[in-house]
Amino acid sequence: MTSKEYIIEQLSSFLEHHKIEGVSVILQKTKDEKFGDYATNLAMQLARHLKKKPVDIAQDIKEAFVLNPSYVSKLEIAGPGFLNFFASTDNLFSQLSDLLTQEKEFGRSVSQKGKRAQIEFVSANPTGPLTIGHGRGAVLGDTVARLLEAIGYEVTREYYFNNAGRQMRVLGESVRLRYLQELGEDISFPDDHYQGEYIRDIARDLIKEFGDSLKDQPESTIFKDRAEASIFAEIKQTIKRLGFSFDVFYNERSLYDQGKIDEVVRELNKKGFIACRDHATWFLTSKLGFDQDRVFVKSTGEPTYRLPDTAYHVEKVKRGFDLIIDVFGADHIATYPDVLAAVKALGYKTEHIKVLIHQFVTLTENGEKVKMSTRKANFITLDELMDDVGVDVTRYFFLMRHMNAHLNFDLALARTQSDENPVFYIQYAHARICSILELATERGYTIEQVARLERLTAPEEQQLIKHLISFPQTVEASALNYEPHRVVTYLFELASLFHKFYTVCRVLSEDKELSVARLHLIKAVKIVIANGLDLLGISAPEHM
RNA sequence: GCGCCCUUAGCUCAGUUGGAUAGAGCAACUGCCUUCUAAGCAGUGGGUCGGAGGUUCGAAUCCUCCAGGGCGUACCA
Known part of the structure; x- marks a missing residue:
């Protein structure tokens, strides 16, 4: 059990004991060390329920709290009624020890075990090479898939295309x-x-x-x-x-061949959502609260994209996934509301369909925008970009921003093989560690030796450990929110903490016991950086 | 006109789902390599979190309105 779990358990039992319902325990990491490691606002939340001052409630909670020294060393009331918990260092070390044991598995969980997810992305029709716009969707989709796999989902990566028309x-x-x-x-x-x-x-x-x-x-x-x-x-x-491949290439044509397209129109018609006007077949979206109706079949007899898209989504729902994800660029923003409305009108659930929309990518070079047009010949393909800056940099840049923020892809920055480039900053930390581990072996230190982790008392070491053990929560939150950039931010912070540690604490020294303990610590950092980069599909080089 | 997204330091962006004194990286300036990789570290300066209201113990975060920018708003995909 971790300190955090222990605290939550104690606080929950306080709520239970006082028969308080509808209030959930929120325990968060503190920003400042003087506030301990974790804080809860529970007393302030309860102020209205119990009609008492937050500080008094905090006092009650403090008195009821069983202070078990192997989890919590100190508990303080601060500010308007915060309860600040200081995690015991014993527990930090035991979590660090667990991390080293779990190795490649650290950060992965089984919280969503048994669930199946399907994620559709890229889905470009085969009319030309993938562009940078496709690139962001591709890397985003694959990384969300990797994150879902990390928390136990079985994931199907799917590419939907149309080679007719x-x-x-x-x-x-x-x-x-x-x-x-x-x-x-x-x-x-x-x-x-x-x-x-x-x-x-x-x-x-x-x-x-x-x-x-x-x-x-x-x-x-x-x-x-x-x-x-x-x-x-x-x-x-x-x-x-x-760095990935699709499990399924789904051809739109098969929807026609199997009569799924006609079926959608027929069923919607039965329910009164179809009308024929001007020789075209309309889906009466206005009956569902939208401002205008949409054409499903043109007067030429050709369906618009909305119809096969609806049929495709019906098929996806029928395939029984627990989670269905669509990754689109911002230009498709208008397409999905009526498609989902149609699926719903047909009587299928749509709550488990998540549509992830990412904003556009702007290429800049030394502050100048690089113009692109798909129709003309002057677009930069994804391959050209990878030739230019490499796969790791490509993936990193596509992932480093929140997906609904515009991405400014600075080519000049991406090209620099220096400290300015955040990818190298993280990879460099990994390479540095590998180098020390090699040297340690040469000098006869072995990581197998029993480590006296309690020797890791420097502030830089403590901070590093605390950040390391929060990795699984970052992965979980990142996956459940479909936000890969959280892992990127986490890794950057981890690399930063490591570099600080490196300049202050010498790993290999005369003090053998401390050296071995520090070797364990940097091994843990190496594991987490490697695991994190792997989630992002970025390599963790041993030498740079 | 309507819909979705965005607006945080000079620039590019984080901000733990409503918490305590808003943080990084670039750029500018100043230090640190005879010691495990200087692709690194430390320090200085830099802010009306687009604006105005509201919700409450507490708002960059939630609600409303306004301004600016992006993407849509096809019988194109």
Whole structure:
């Protein structure tokens, strides 16, 4: 049992004893050491319930509190009625010891064991290479998945795509035209076709393989198929490079083939949510409190994206997941409310569907904005970014900000291999530790020796230990709130505490007993940094 | 017009779900390498938490209004 658990248990029993309901115990870490390690505002919360002064209630709680020295060394009343708890150092050391035993497992939990989650992200149609905009969603999605796995979820990573429709026809036609151009024909290339150089590459590959035998092929089918295969292969390669892979590629087409699309319209119609106007089929969102109705099937007979999206979400719900997550960019903000409304109107639960919307990425270089346009050729692909700054930096920068804040990706900063770059700051702490551990082995110290952890009394050591043992709570909170940046912030703080410790406390010294204790401490730091970076999909190098 | 998001130090951003004196990193200035990696550490300066009300013991955090910025508001995805 940890000190924190002990305190909560004691406070809860106080509430129970006084038959107080509707008040929950909030125990938080303190900002300032003079307020101890944990504080609760319970007395102030109870002031109204008990109709007594907070300070008096605090006194009552203090008197009822069983002060067990192996968990709590001191309990003080402060300010308007805070109860400040000082954790016993014995308990700190025993938690540190647990950390060392758990090693790779430290930070992981089984709190959500047995639950299944599905997370859909990237989901770009195969019309071109992944861009930086996709990158943020990709890294965010994968990291949320990793976090959910860390607290016990079984996670399915899913990519939803559509290889039919207008976009893909234009793609095929783009390749066909480039193919003819490459063969020397003088043909103009429309502005609204895909301008990227990758289209020419695909055309050249076709020439390599088929020569000019496709010249009179009037249909762009083969061009489309080749483009799709080629682009998808590239997308998968990019994702692999980012450090993960998808479990399911879900083709929108299968929803049509299985009649799921028609079924949605039919069922909604039965419930009176469908109307035909101007030769189009409308979903009557206005009946559900929205300001306007939405078209589900165009007058051309083609469905809008909302219809298959609804069918897809129905399928996801039917697959029985405990948690369904969609990761979208801010430009899709308008798409999900009516889709969820449709799913709900069909009688399915939607409470367990979480939509994570991330804001855009702005690339800057030395303060200047780097302009990008997907249609034109001047966008920077995710691969080019990784070529430029590396995978670790790419992932870190995409994760370091809250997802609903705009991300300013400073290329110049990302490129610097120096102290200015926060990724290296964290990795450097890990590398430094590895280096000391190697040296320790050379000098005959062994980590296996029994450590007298109680020798770790310096303030820098105590702070480090306290931060280390709070890692599991950070992971849990980060996962349950779908906020990967919390782990990033945590690791940066940990690295900072370590670097401070490093300059003040010499690990390998004449004092063997202290040296061994400190070796255990830095081993613990190494474990947590490695585990944390692993959650983010970032490497923990042993040398830099 | 309407919807969602954002506004915290000169710049880029954290802020433990409502707590005690609001914190980092850059940038500026000043120190610290014959000692385990200086990709590091220590120090100085820098704030009306966009503005105004409200809720309460207590607000950067919750509610309302206003201002500024981003993204949407298609029979595009």
